[in-house]
Amino acid sequence: MDIQRLTGPSVRCSELVSALSNALDLAEGEPYGHALRSCLIGMRLGEALDLSGDVKAALYYTLLLKDAGGSSTAAAFADLFGCDDRLVKHALKTIDWTRRSDIARVAVRDAGRGRPLGTRLGRILKIALAGPQGIRELVRIRCERGAELVRRMGFPEATGEAIRALDEHWNGRGYPTGRRAEQIPLLSRIALLAQTADAWHVERGLDQALGVVRRRRGTWFDPGLVDALLGWGNDSAWWNNLLRDGLAEQVIAAEPADHVRRAGEQWVDELAEAFAEIIDAKTPFTRGNSTAIATRAVAIARECTVGPATQRRIYRAALLHDIGNLGVSNRILAKPGPLSPEEHKAIELHTVHTWEILSRATPLQDVAGTAALHHERLDGSGYPKGVNRKRLDLPARILAVADVYVALISQRPYRQALPPEVALALLRNEAEEGAFDASIVQALSRTLQETPSPPVKVP
Numbered sequence: 045m046d047i048q049r050l051t052g053p054s055v056r057c058s059e060l061v062s063a064l065s066n067a068l069d070l071a072e073g074e075p076y077g078h079a080l081r082s083c084l085i086g087m088r089l090g091e092a093l094d095l096s097g098d099v100k101a102a103l104y105y106t107l108l109l110k111d112a113g114g115s116s117t118a119a120a121f122a123d124l125f126g127c128d129d130r131l132v133k134h135a136l137k138t139i140d141w142t143r144r145s146d147i148a149r150v151a152v153r154d155a156g157r158g159r160p161l162g163t164r165l166g167r168i169l170k171i172a173l174a175g176p177q178g179i180r181e182l183v184r185i186r187c188e189r190g191a192e193l194v195r196r197m198g199f200p201e202a203t204g205e206a207i208r209a210l211d212e213h214w215n216g217r218g219y220p221t222g223r224r225a226e227q228i229p230l231l232s233r234i235a236l237l238a239q240t241a242d243a244w245h246v247e248r249g250l251d252q253a254l255g256v257v258r259r260r261r262g263t264w265f266d267p268g269l270v271d272a273l274l275g276w277g278n279d280s281a282w283w284n285n286l287l288r289d290g291l292a293e294q295v296i297a298a299e300p301a302d303h304v305r306r307a308g309e310q311w312v313d314e315l316a317e318a319f320a321e322i323i324d325a326k327t328p329f330t331r332g333n334s335t336a337i338a339t340r341a342v343a344i345a346r347e348c349t350v351g352p353a354t355q356r357r358i359y360r361a362a363l364l365h366d367i368g369n370l371g372v373s374n375r376i377l378a379k380p381g382p383l384s385p386e387e388h389k390a391i392e393l394h395t396v397h398t399w400e401i402l403s404r405a406t407p408l409q410d411v412a413g414t415a416a417l418h419h420e421r422l423d424g425s426g427y428p429k430g431v432n433r434k435r436l437d438l439p440a441r442i443l444a445v446a447d448v449y450v451a452l453i454s455q456r457p458y459r460q461a462l463p464p465e466v467a468l469a470l471l472r473n474e475a476e477e478g479a480f481d482a483s484i485v486q487a488l489s490r491t492l493q494e495t496p497s498p499p500v501k502v503p
Contacts, residue, residue: 055312055407057305061108062295063405064319068111070371070397071118071326073130074137078242080291083107085273086238087298088282092272101303102202103231105194108295109203110210110235112318113190115370116325117182122374124174124182126156126167129374137243140264141179142217147171183211184220189325197318198311206231213264225266233266237273240264242286250283292404312407313360320363326370327377329455336454338362340491341446347487348438358439361414365443368397380457392428395419414439418447423478441481445471445488448480464492 065079072078086107090100114133121129131154139146151171156164171178191208195201209223209232216224237257244253254277261270276282285294299305320334341362345355369377372394376387383391395416402412417440420426422433426444436444452467462470468489475482 054306054308056296057307057311058104058108058296058299059292060312060315060405060407061105062292063401063408064315064367065108065111066401066404067319067322067367067370067397068109068114070368070401071115071130071133071322072111072137073128073132073134074243075246076400077291078239078246079108079111080295081242081246081286082110082235082238083295084286084291084298085241086234088276089234089238089269089272092275093269097300097302098200099202099231100300101305102200102206103234104299105199106203106206106231106235107238109190109194109197109199110207110239111190112193112207112322113186113188115322116189117186118326118374119328119378120182120185122378124167124171124178125151125154126159126163127154127373127375128157130371131157134243136179137240138247140260142176142213142219144172144175147176147179180219187211187220193318193321197315198307202229202231205229206235208232210235212236214266215263218264228266233269237265237269241273245283245286250277250280309356313356316360316363319367323364323366323369327374329378329457330366333450333454334363334366337365337443337446337450340450340488341442343491343494344442344446344484344487345439347490348442348484350438350442354439357410357414358442360408361411361418361439362443362446364402364408364411365398365415365418365447366394367401367415368394368399371397378457392419395428414443418443420444421479422481425479441484445480445484448474449488468492 062080062083066076069076069078083104086103087100090103095103118129118133121132125132132150135150135154139150141147148168148171151168155167155171159167187208187210190210191204194207195204206229209221209229212218212221212223212228212232213236214225214228214233216222240260241253241257244256254274257265257270257273257277261267317335320338324330324333324335338359341358342355345358350358372390376383376390379387395418399412399416402408402415414437417431417436420429420431420436420440421444422436422441424430424432449467449471452462452470453464455461468485471480471485471488472482474480475485
């Protein structure tokens with residue numbers, strides 16, 4: 045991708061990562077703020093343990109990015125349980141998934157939800173046959189993928205190792221490798237305790253959260269960490285504060301002052317590229333989709349003589365435009381047949397999630413609008429707001445065309461991939477009818493005559 049080299053001020057990494065962590069919450073079936081609250085709980089534990097600055101810095105990003113690999117197992121969970129993958133993932137944070145009885149309870153409640161009784165019973169039998177070992181493999185995939193992505197984002201090696209061992213338990217019965225006690229990295233032990241305490245606190249209240257922490261002392265959790273948390277467990281004012289607005293500001297302030305990470309524009313691009321992989325891992329058929337759209341969109345922008353700063357905006361918007369899909373059930377995204385009205389509403393909501401996530405990060409606020417408008421059309425026939433050409437600037441128009449073109453030439457569960465010339469003809473027809481900008485479709489046509497340039501890293 046031929047983006048000219050730019051220079052500019054650095055950005056605070058914590059601001060970007062804390063905002064994007066809300067997307068990881070969506071993928072896990074958690075409400076916005078789960079990673080932020082877990083971060084504050086874990087960092088208070090770090091203070092109680094008097095950890096050194098560099099260790100606390102690695103812990104900080106472990107807590108925010110602990111679920112980076114979660115989307116890579118969404119399709120497998122949806123297939124195994126035959127229901128919304130996010131329901132199952134949320135349940136795993138509030139049950140003891142090393143026990144067959146707890147898995148069975150979730151299976152009876154959720155497996156094949158909404159399907160005929162015979163189908164549901166078949167799903168329950170499938171889960172029973174898979175047992176804890178089936179969950180173990182999914183945990184392994186999630187942990188390995190998360191560790192790999194975090195390393196590529198440039199975070200400390202200790203952060204990657206902590207995410208790799210996030211689901212190990214003190215008694216050696218956790219996953220994926222069955223490490224026990226001190227074999228488990230300290231940061232993993234802190235993160236597991238913090239995320240469990242938050243999930244129970246939000247869903248069932250402080251008393252039950254503290255109760256599960258006590259019950260799992262010495263089984264799931266490091267006894268010393270449990271004792272440290274219980275030392276301030278009755279500080280109800282502090283816990284209640286976790287449920288109020290202003291979490292992001294608290295989390296940014298919690299970054300160790302002597303280890304504040306700042307980075308340039310190139311790192312922001314690389315972070316967007318990593319999150320594009322997280323987005324595209326949600327379903328098997330979208331692997332590489334966001335990168336393909338970003339590459340095509342910048343090629344179109346170049347044909348339209350767009351300047352380098354706007355090229356970068358288009359590139360990031362294209363990489364992140366479907367981040368809201370992390371909040372959509374895989375049973376809907378991968379449905380081979382027509383969608384019901386309720387399913388259509390769920391699909392349309394993904395653009396709202398995209399706006400809400402990206403607009404929370406100051407360095408991405410100029411990207412949020414472009415990304416969230418990718419399903420709007422010049423004639424007002426798009427969604428979710430039905431805005432028209434008056435609200436759609438050049439970057440939004442370019443992204444809309446690139447998104448549809450790449451979708452048309454890609455295989456989907458509900459249709460075959462189209463040849464490029466057929467996809468281009470369809471876009472031309474839509475442009476004639478007023479949905480797309482004809483000049484941008486023409487620019488797309490010119491880009492198809494050449495091989496798109498690879499991405500250029502920009503400092």
